[in-house]
Structure formats: C-alpha cells, structure tokens
Amino acid sequence: MTLTNKVSQINYSISDLSKEFDITTRSIRFYEDKGLLAPTRKGQTRIYNQRDQVRLKLILRGKRLGFSLAETGRLFELYDADKSSAKQLTIMMELISEKKDDLKQKLEDINAVLIELNDIENNCKSILKTLTT
Amino acid sequence: MTLTNKVSQINYSISDLSKEFDITTRSIRFYEDKGLLAPTRKGQTRIYNQRDQVRLKLILRGKRLGFSLAETGRLFELYDADKSSAKQLTIMMELISEKKDDLKQKLEDINAVLIELNDIENNCKSILKTLTT
DNA sequence: CAGGAAGTTTACGTAAACGTAAAGTAAATA
DNA sequence: TATTTACTTTACGTTTACGTAAACTTCCTG
Incomplete structure (x- = not known):
C-alpha cells in the first residue's frame, strides 16, 4: 500500500461549519477549547474533516438535550474509549x-x-x- | 356557603420542600425571585401550598429537559393564561x-x-x- | 434567659457558554 | 500595490442559575 488513501477527504473551513450549523465561529473555537473538537491546521488556519463535522453535529444534539459540553465530552470518550x-x-x-x-x-x-x-x-x-x- | 373551604389545605415550609425535592432553600427562593413561585407569608416566613409544590415539581422537570427557568415560566403562563x-x-x-x-x-x-x-x-x-x- | 434551629435579606462570588471588541496575519482581488 | 475577506489570538463582558457568607429576627428548648 504505497498509495496514501486520500479518497473522500472532505475538508471544511470554520465558516463552512458555522454556516452549515448556523452557529458562530466563536462557538466552534470554544468547543475546541473545551476539548470537543481537534481540527488540524494549515499554517494558522483550522481545517475540519468529516469526523469533526459529525462531532459538531453531536455537540449540538447534546445541547438540544440539555447536556453540558462536559457531558457531551464524556459521551465522546465513550465512543472512542479504549x-x-x-x-x-x-x-x-x-x-x-x-x-x-x-x-x-x-x-x-x-x-x-x-x-x-x-x-x-x-x-x-x-x-x-x-x-x- | 358560609363555611370557608379550608379542607385539604396542605402547607409546606421552605425546608419541607427543600428536603422533598433535594434542592437548597437558596434555589427555591431564587425561583420565587424569577417569578416562578409565589408563596404566601406568615410574618416574614414563606408558606407554600399544594399548588406551589406542584409548580416546583414542574420547574425541576423542566430543568431535566434543559428548559431555562424563563422557558418554564412561559409554560406556566400557558397553563394559567386568560x-x-x-x-x-x-x-x-x-x-x-x-x-x-x-x-x-x-x-x-x-x-x-x-x-x-x-x-x-x-x-x-x-x-x-x-x-x- | 442563653442558645440553638429555622427562617429572612443583602450581597458578593462562580461556572458554563458564549458575545464582543481589538489587533494582528495571510491570501485573494481590484 | 492597496484593500477587502477570512482567518487568527487575547481578553474582558454578559447571562443564567445558583453557592456562600454575613448579619439579623423569631421561636423553641434546656
């Protein structure tokens, strides 16, 4: 497998996501600050992928349910846990x-x-x- | 009907309610401050009746659902509305x-x-x- | 009658979840 | 090349929902 698998590598800018979910970029950065998102960087700029986008969707679903960001974070840990x-x-x-x-x-x-x-x-x-x- | 109807007049002190629902008296007074409860007074002391107790139960249910106190207040207005x-x-x-x-x-x-x-x-x-x- | 126990008001403190500038960088465009 | 556009960090401000402490009254009890 010498070919790097870059198929279906969809990327989003922070404003892409802010428009898609109708939230401010401030919120998105805040979620990162709280450890709920971890976009890669290209220089200074944040690059979000499919996984980040899904996570953001889950964060907002959690909010609708009255979960705190910390609680949603714990749910993420469950998903990813060892x-x-x-x-x-x-x-x-x-x-x-x-x-x-x-x-x-x-x-x-x-x-x-x-x-x-x-x-x-x-x-x-x-x-x-x-x-x- | 000259007899005043005081049948089934159940009263509660603030600590009664705080114990029943496992919340602080501070919270109960806070809900009053926000217009969600309106106990009568005997001197300085707050006297809660059945209706207040039900309301408190509804406030806590609202909280579990992620409603803000303001939202729960609006629901109360719906119940009581003209x-x-x-x-x-x-x-x-x-x-x-x-x-x-x-x-x-x-x-x-x-x-x-x-x-x-x-x-x-x-x-x-x-x-x-x-x-x- | 001294001293809790339970109630009160007033007021400052706090955590969460952002809002809102301010000030700077970096790339695209007129 | 000047400037608009999109991004960045830093940092102070704001709202909600109380926590916490101080200082006071009232009533009951040993």
Missing part, C-alpha cells in the same frame, strides 16, 4: 447504563409535557369553538 | 405548537442517542465475552 481491558469495559458499561437511565427519565418527562400540552391545546380548541359558533 | 379572547387563544395555540415541535425534536434526539448507546453497549458485551472465554 476497549482493551475488561476493567475499562465494565466501567464504560456502568456509565452507559447511567446515561441510559438519564435519557429514559427525559423520555418520561417529555411525554408528560406533551400530554399536558395536548390537553391545553384541546381545551383551547373547544373554547374557540364555543366562541365562534 | 382564555377569554379568540386572539389570545390562537396566540397560545401557536406557542403550544412550537413547544410541541421542540419536544418532538428532543424525542428524536434522545432516541438517536439511546440507539447509539445500545450499540456501544452491545459492542462492549461482545468484546467482554471474547476477553473472558
């Missing part, structure tokens, strides 16, 4: 289990709010009917 | 619709993360098997 030792693996599985419990709680919470909102909505609708007829 | 005018009602229903969209997005996000966590978990399990056999 899976060589049984000890590491069991620690990981505990963390995963905790996160899953957390998410299940959120599912419950969301469903509860959705039910309440639907109730209010239906109430509004029926009142509107009495007002317009 | 439903007399058709205009008000249609505005409300728009806000409800927005919130529902927001929550549906969160449901999708959570399900996505859950799927990924399950993948990692299964991966861990199978590796653990190869390590222990």
Whole structure:
C-alpha cells in the first residue's frame, strides 16, 4: 500500500461549519477549547474533516438535550474509549447504563409535557369553538 | 356557603420542600425571585401550598429537559393564561405548537442517542465475552 | 434567659457558554 | 500595490442559575 488513501477527504473551513450549523465561529473555537473538537491546521488556519463535522453535529444534539459540553465530552470518550481491558469495559458499561437511565427519565418527562400540552391545546380548541359558533 | 373551604389545605415550609425535592432553600427562593413561585407569608416566613409544590415539581422537570427557568415560566403562563379572547387563544395555540415541535425534536434526539448507546453497549458485551472465554 | 434551629435579606462570588471588541496575519482581488 | 475577506489570538463582558457568607429576627428548648 504505497498509495496514501486520500479518497473522500472532505475538508471544511470554520465558516463552512458555522454556516452549515448556523452557529458562530466563536462557538466552534470554544468547543475546541473545551476539548470537543481537534481540527488540524494549515499554517494558522483550522481545517475540519468529516469526523469533526459529525462531532459538531453531536455537540449540538447534546445541547438540544440539555447536556453540558462536559457531558457531551464524556459521551465522546465513550465512543472512542479504549476497549482493551475488561476493567475499562465494565466501567464504560456502568456509565452507559447511567446515561441510559438519564435519557429514559427525559423520555418520561417529555411525554408528560406533551400530554399536558395536548390537553391545553384541546381545551383551547373547544373554547374557540364555543366562541365562534 | 358560609363555611370557608379550608379542607385539604396542605402547607409546606421552605425546608419541607427543600428536603422533598433535594434542592437548597437558596434555589427555591431564587425561583420565587424569577417569578416562578409565589408563596404566601406568615410574618416574614414563606408558606407554600399544594399548588406551589406542584409548580416546583414542574420547574425541576423542566430543568431535566434543559428548559431555562424563563422557558418554564412561559409554560406556566400557558397553563394559567386568560382564555377569554379568540386572539389570545390562537396566540397560545401557536406557542403550544412550537413547544410541541421542540419536544418532538428532543424525542428524536434522545432516541438517536439511546440507539447509539445500545450499540456501544452491545459492542462492549461482545468484546467482554471474547476477553473472558 | 442563653442558645440553638429555622427562617429572612443583602450581597458578593462562580461556572458554563458564549458575545464582543481589538489587533494582528495571510491570501485573494481590484 | 492597496484593500477587502477570512482567518487568527487575547481578553474582558454578559447571562443564567445558583453557592456562600454575613448579619439579623423569631421561636423553641434546656
């Protein structure tokens, strides 16, 4: 294999990503500062690849879920973690289990709010009917 | 009806609530400061009733969902809102619709993360098997 | 009646997640 | 070659959601 594999090497500038995800470049650099992104450099300039882009997407998804950047960082560690030792693996599985419990709680919470909102909505609708007829 | 209806008047002190929900009294006073709670007073002392207790529960549920206190406050306004005018009602229903969209997005996000966590978990399990056999 | 225990207000401190200049570099373009 | 455009670092400012401490009142108890 003397040929370096540069196939499908898609690169992004910081403004590419800022436009794609509708966030400021400040935010993107901040995420790097917090260790969530690690773009390569060409001179001074940051070069982002596909992996960085995916990570950014995950960061924003985490934010929508109310995860702190630190929590999202821990999730990244889970993705990337060293899976060589049984000890590491069991620690990981505990963390995963905790996160899953957390998410299940959120599912419950969301469903509860959705039910309440639907109730209010239906109430509004029926009142509107009495007002317009 | 000359009898004042004081049946089922359950009261709570600030420390009652702080213990029940495992939060500090500082937080509870802070929520009041932000207009999310409005306990009555007996002298200086705050007296919370059932409604306040429910509200506090909702505040904490909102927090778990990543709602800011301001957002939770807006939800409270929806619950309590004046439903007399058709205009008000249609505005409300728009806000409800927005919130529902927001929550549906969160449901999708959570399900996505859950799927990924399950993948990692299964991966861990199978590796653990190869390590222990 | 001294001394907790539980409540209060006031106010400064803090962590997270950026916003917002300021001041400089580097490449592309008129 | 001058300048616009896109990038960079440094650094102070801001909002949210409290933590923490000080100083005070009120009530109960040994």
